[in-house]
Amino acid sequence: MSEAEQFTTIALISVIAFISPIIAEKIRVPAVVLEITLGMVFGVSFLNVIYSSGWLSFLSLFGLIFLMFLAGLEIDAETVLRSGHLKKVVAFFALSLSLSAAFTILAGLSLFYAIILTNVAVGVVVSVLREIGIEKEDFGQLNIVAALVSDFSTMFLLSIYFLTGYLQIAFAFAIILVFLAAYRFGKLVIWYFPEFISKWFSDEPSEIGVRGSLAIMILFVGLSSFLGVEAILGAFLAGVLLSITFRGGKKLYDKLYGMGFGFFIPIFFIKTGSELNIAQAGVVGLGLILLLLAVSFVVKAIPSLIFVPNFGLRRAVSMGFLQSTKLSLTIAGVAIGVTSGVISEPEAAALVTFTIVSCLLSPTLFRLLYPRYLPKTR
Amino acid sequence: MYILVSTGDKAARIASKLPDCIIVDRNPDSAKKLAEKGFEVLNEDASNPEVLARFDTESKMILADEDEFNVKVAKVAKLLGFEVFAVAENEERCWIYESEGISKICGSVESLISTIFEKNRYFEIKVGEEMDGMTLKEYDAGEDCMVISVFRDGKVLQPFPELELKAGDTLGLVCGEHVRLTKNPFDNILLLKSEEMSEREIREAKMVAERFEASLIVFEKVGDAYACVLEGRSDSVSLEEAVKILKKSDEFDLIATTLKEKNEDVLKLLVSNFPTLVLSGRGDYRKILALVNNSNPDSIINIAKAFSRFFGRVKVLLLDEEQIKHFSKFTETDLEVEVSTGNPMVDAVREFKSGYDLAILSLTNDAGNIDRDILWKIILDKETSVLVVE
Numbered sequence: 001m002s003e004a005e006q007f008t009t010i011a012l013i014s015v016i017a018f019i020s021p022i023i024a025e026k027i028r029v030p031a032v033v034l035e036i037t038l039g040m041v042f043g044v045s046f047l048n049v050i051y052s053s054g055w056l057s058f059l060s061l062f063g064l065i066f067l068m069f070l071a072g073l074e075i076d077a078e079t080v081l082r083s084g085h086l087k088k089v090v091a092f093f094a095l096s097l098s099l100s101a102a103f104t105i106l107a108g109l110s111l112f113y114a115i116i117l118t119n120v121a122v123g124v125v126v127s128v129l130r131e132i133g134i135e136k137e138d139f140g141q142l143n144i145v146a147a148l149v150s151d152f153s154t155m156f157l158l159s160i161y162f163l164t165g166y167l168q169i170a171f172a173f174a175i176i177l178v179f180l181a182a183y184r185f186g187k188l189v190i191w192y193f194p195e196f197i198s199k200w201f202s203d204e205p206s207e208i209g210v211r212g213s214l215a216i217m218i219l220f221v222g223l224s225s226f227l228g229v230e231a232i233l234g235a236f237l238a239g240v241l242l243s244i245t246f247r248g249g250k251k252l253y254d255k256l257y258g259m260g261f262g263f264f265i266p267i268f269f270i271k272t273g274s275e276l277n278i279a280q281a282g283v284v285g286l287g288l289i290l291l292l293l294a295v296s297f298v299v300k301a302i303p304s305l306i307f308v309p310n311f312g313l314r315r316a317v318s319m320g321f322l323q324s325t326k327l328s329l330t331i332a333g334v335a336i337g338v339t340s341g342v343i344s345e346p347e348a349a350a351l352v353t354f355t356i357v358s359c360l361l362s363p364t365l366f367r368l369l370y371p372r373y374l375p376k377t378r
Numbered sequence: 379m380y381i382l383v384s385t386g387d388k389a390a391r392i393a394s395k396l397p398d399c400i401i402v403d404r405n406p407d408s409a410k411k412l413a414e415k416g417f418e419v420l421n422e423d424a425s426n427p428e429v430l431a432r433f434d435t436e437s438k439m440i441l442a443d444e445d446e447f448n449v450k451v452a453k454v455a456k457l458l459g460f461e462v463f464a465v466a467e468n469e470e471r472c473w474i475y476e477s478e479g480i481s482k483i484c485g486s487v488e489s490l491i492s493t494i495f496e497k498n499r500y501f502e503i504k505v506g507e508e509m510d511g512m513t514l515k516e517y518d519a520g521e522d523c524m525v526i527s528v529f530r531d532g533k534v535l536q537p538f539p540e541l542e543l544k545a546g547d548t549l550g551l552v553c554g555e556h557v558r559l560t561k562n563p564f565d566n567i568l569l570l571k572s573e574e575m576s577e578r579e580i581r582e583a584k585m586v587a588e589r590f591e592a593s594l595i596v597f598e599k600v601g602d603a604y605a606c607v608l609e610g611r612s613d614s615v616s617l618e619e620a621v622k623i624l625k626k627s628d629e630f631d632l633i634a635t636t637l638k639e640k641n642e643d644v645l646k647l648l649v650s651n652f653p654t655l656v657l658s659g660r661g662d663y664r665k666i667l668a669l670v671n672n673s674n675p676d677s678i679i680n681i682a683k684a685f686s687r688f689f690g691r692v693k694v695l696l697l698d699e700e701q702i703k704h705f706s707k708f709t710e711t712d713l714e715v716e717v718s719t720g721n722p723m724v725d726a727v728r729e730f731k732s733g734y735d736l737a738i739l740s741l742t743n744d745a746g747n748i749d750r751d752i753l754w755k756i757i758l759d760k761e762t763s764v765l766v767v768e
């Protein structure tokens with residue numbers, strides 16, 4: 001492919017990335033949904049004007065790495081540990097994962113599906129709670145903590161799911177040891193060199209914080225690749241490392257989110273959409289989509305019943321619906337699943353469609369079921 | 379959380395000033411309108427015990443409906459254990475609350491709000507001829523009161539110690555327990571003296587007591603117990619027992635001690651009862667830093683103000699922008715206030731490491747993002763004394 005054609009594709013993707021959030025806001029859907037859908041329209045499913053190239057593959061891969069890094073950065077360990085419901089939330093997650101695993105075994109699917117079914121879109125959960133003004137209430141906090149625990153655990157499980165052989169497992173643990181050592185080291189640096197670290201969070205034109213954060217991310221990704229472990233584990237751990245070491249820092253985080261969600265991550269979603277051949281999903285795919293939707297509700301709604309004594313039946317079940325929302329990380333999982341050969345192209349098309357429908361349907365069902373004007377119960 | 383039993387515009391007016399509030403409105407039309415305005419509303423009869431029983435009894439209940447109905451709800455609410463604030467609709471009918479033993483507010487919605495949030499009184503006095511020419515520093519507002527504004531010729535002046543008063547000025551004063559704490563917070567200071575405590579640390583405790591004109595009482599640690607003389611008898615008691623006795627006697631305001639290693643349980647025990655000064659042997663507090671790391675910053679701010687009165691300027695580092703609103707009413711003291719603009723924990727460490735004689739912080743640590751290990755590094759720092767509040 002000529003350089004001009006490569007640039008044309010990148011330019012087209014940049015325009016899609018630019019207009020997606022504008023249209024998404026008007027039609028009240030998450031921008032990611034529109035990015036994938038427009039990717040499908042311009043990709044192999046319909047117009048077929050997005051051509052593969054080395055450039056595009058690199059930018060898309062970097063988008064996926066950035067997505068995992070920012071997912072790690074969003075993990076708020078303090079909120080999770082301070083929650084009064086932590087034990088029940090862990091039970092909720094364990095039960096949800098067990099039900100998902102039982103389903104996949106019964107249906108003859110790979111355990112990859114169990115991880116996908118247990119995952120939840122934290123960003124959507126928080127924005128829905130914020131929309132109805134209950135994000136700071138006990139029930140809202142419970143939902144956020146449950147989403148964070150599910151998100152962290154499924155991302156971790158997804159990272160280690162692709163490990164093969166004892167050596168890779170040993171290497172993965174080596175990366176976790178490096179992560180723990182880096183955490184201890186980070187605290188010492190804050191204590192002994194606060195002047196230097198404060199520059200990371202300032203508005204200095206050298207953007208030392210952005211450079212440092214990206215260096216940490218790439219070091220962990222590089223280490224993962226060097227040891228033959230999936231790069232997403234490194235990216236995710238780098239994000240968690242920054243999150244638990246610095247415990248916040250709005251300015252720096254905003255810049256990183258700007259870089260990620262402003263450029264690299266939309267490229268990943270648009271490219272993923274463009275490579276999905278919706279026709280391949282077919283009738284079998286439709287059946288799989290409907291089955292996954294039903295199961296994704298069940299594996300969250302049943303475990304949520306453990307919260308009935310705290311919040312009553314209606315709220316508990318509404319929580320199950322909200323927690324079944326899927327989005328960006330599910331798409332990331334699907335992309336990795338296809339690359340590693342765990343799922344086929346038609347399965348990927350069905351999973352992405354399931355994710356989009358889930359992202360639109362689950363919050364709507366939650367809103368319908370949530371008892372808006374009932375007071376908090378004891 | 380606040381449960382507001384009210385209706386119509388009055389309900390909207392009160393609810394808009396409360397941070398977390400549900401309105402219980404018995405009128406369906408009004409309830410619908412309030413819900414449309416975005417309030418959380420329950421259209422029920424609050425005098426029905428089953429309705430109130432759904433709420434957490436730790437919520438505060440505000441009754442601002444018709445007087446007879448307020449009294450009816452108050453009786454039920456008191457039985458269920460709620461803290462009740464009733465606003466009399468008609469001041470002339472305040473007696474109906476008194477006859478039922480219900481505390482009420484016979485005034486405006488604003489006085490209700492200030493009573494709930496401030497627990498202070500505000501009033502104004504005219505400056506007479508006899509006070510003409512007196513500076514604000516010379517004016518004795520009393521232990522419980524402080525001047526927060528001076529009105530002169532239709533203008534509001536910021537009060538500062540050297541401001542000269544003129545006959546005809548009006549002084550706005552705020553009085554209450556919270557003011558007393560900022561003016562003279564410590565009457566009795568207890569020194570928990572261990573064998574390892576150095577002479578310098580003991581001298582520091584004496585210096586603090588002298589500066590605040592407080593009595594210094596010493597409990598000496600012998601083995602695992604503290605030898606103390608209380609209520610005329612000497613005894614040897616454990617730390618838990620000593621704290622219990624001190625709390626009961628209600629005489630002490632501050633504990634001074636040393637900590638050689640991280641001991642969360644001991645510090646929590648002390649701090650949950652009294653502000654605790656962890657001594658490091660400083661001869662004076664020339665540089666004081668207050669790290670506002672709790673969601674209820676008044677405890678740190680009040681102590682910072684008190685120290686600024688007795689030791690000079692205190693730098694206050696707010697770890698959360700929201701905390702700035704706690705400063706609007708304080709003008710008489712020498713506080714230098716700064717808000718963290720980067721990472722609060724990193725800013726706190728950087729400021730602390732720039733060299734202070736005393737740091738004031740909270741053990742609760744629920745505002746900002748200071749890591750627990752870092753917090754303990756600050757508390758155990760050998761170069762800086764640390765006053766820990768709950």
